[in-house]
Amino acid sequence: MASMKDIAKLAGVSTSTVSHVINKRRYVSEEISERVNKAAKELNYFPSALARSLKMNRTNTIGMLVTNSTNPFFGEVVKGVERHCYEKGYNLILCNTEGNHTRMRDSIDTLMQKRVDGLILMCSFLDGEKFESFDRSPNIPVVVMDWGEINFESDKIQDNSLHGGYLAGQHLIAHGHHKIGCITGPTSRYQAQMRFTGFKKALSEAGISLNPDWVEEGNFECNGGYDALQKIIQKPEQPSALFVCNDMMAMGAINAAHEHGISVPNDLSIIGYDDVHLAKFITPSLTTIHQPKFRLGKAAVEAVLQKINKSDEPYKVVQLEPKLVVRNTVKTI
The missing domain is CATH 3.40.50.2300 (Response regulator)
Structure with a gap:
């Protein structure tokens, strides 16, 4: 697998110059940038997300846990989460509990081990639960969607x-x-x-x-x-x-x-x-x-990103209001 050193050798520049071009951290002339990008393409070079995350202590990844259901409600909420993650330059790792309590706890542990920057939880088994993973990683923000009482600190996004x-x-x-x-x-x-x-x-x-x-x-x-x-x-x-x-x-x-x-x-x-x-x-x-399913998803991402960028922000509850949609299943008598 090609490295920055290989690109530097092929392009006839220093490794630091290659880093500036690849990571867009400093101005490099158009002619040199073109040489570096051409060399990277010839060598099939792709930046290492793992290396970048270790250096910056951030993975630009959010984990989401959902309850298994045939209800398309969950899919519509996830769509809002995924769309907003993409717009903000974040990846989403989605875990499905399949309604299983043990799998829920294992999935949370897995997401924490993946070093996600934040967690969005939408799971029916949260009421009264305490998670050791959160105690071990107190700086990872957690947002809970549309559920009742919880035994850990978190922002909450819910429908009224x-x-x-x-x-x-x-x-x-x-x-x-x-x-x-x-x-x-x-x-x-x-x-x-x-x-x-x-x-x-x-x-x-x-x-x-x-x-x-x-x-x-x-x-x-x-x-x-x-x-x-x-x-x-x-x-x-x-x-x-x-x-x-x-x-x-x-x-x-x-x-x-x-x-x-x-x-x-x-x-x-x-x-x-x-x-x-x-x-x-x-x-x-x-x-x-x-x-407002799509807005519930968007609000959850906004809340977790705000916590990632401002860890000292107080925890809050965001409540979105429902509205009546009149169609054809109610008769006037």
């Missing part, structure tokens, strides 16, 4: 799920619905709790009682919404509308309704949450609460 659930309940009530149910996310998950709490707040303010027969817990996946609706339609009385706490479960619920001859929205109105890209392309297109 409480307000999002409230908007969903308000929308159904505004369309004349009083017999309203809910398919929640996993009740152990912070965001699921907040969406359900916001939804119940809207009902309470309108003087509407929530029938427990119309509340089922899902898993944030399509099959969770499908199974939950199967249970709800077995109850003695049926709701006229459902708040389903994410779009994937809403799609599963719509599929189950279709199998049972229940028309959405004529027989049952449904509102989802997240506004994934697929939501507007199903039939009928899904009314939902938009979560």
Whole structure:
């Protein structure tokens, strides 16, 4: 593998001149720069990222940990992270936990061993966890996305799920619905709790009682919404509308309704949450609460880069606001 010394010999210049040209640290005449670049090309020379990172004590790499899910929500957030990393001259190493607690801890250790400059964590097993890796490397900034209480210092980027659930309940009530149910996310998950709490707040303010027969817990996946609706339609009385706490479960619920001859929205109105890209392309297109996924990813990168460049910055919480997206799954009664 060619070195700077080889380039210097072929170009007839000093090794330090080659370094100035390759690293663009000092002005070198156009004629000499051309000779150096031509020699580098002939020798198939590529700068060593490892050598540069050891010299500068920075790898220009950010690690990201995500929970495994068929939910395209995660992919849309990662897209925002990757795009902003690229624009800022950083590489992204992405690790998937596949929903496994041990793999999560091993992945964090691996990313720390790779000497990443910062970490972005989006993982459902963080609540209450303490990581020895963070204690050993206290100068590596960590940003946590969209989760609940954590036992280590970190910036947090999150969607205002409480307000999002409230908007969903308000929308159904505004369309004349009083017999309203809910398919929640996993009740152990912070965001699921907040969406359900916001939804119940809207009902309470309108003087509407929530029938427990119309509340089922899902898993944030399509099959969770499908199974939950199967249970709800077995109850003695049926709701006229459902708040389903994410779009994937809403799609599963719509599929189950279709199998049972229940028309959405004529027989049952449904509102989802997240506004994934697929939501507007199903039939009928899904009314939902938009979560700013791309901006969540961008905000996480901005937060971790700010910490990398200004390590003494105080930790903060950045909260992005959801908004209602009206389509075709809610009927006025």
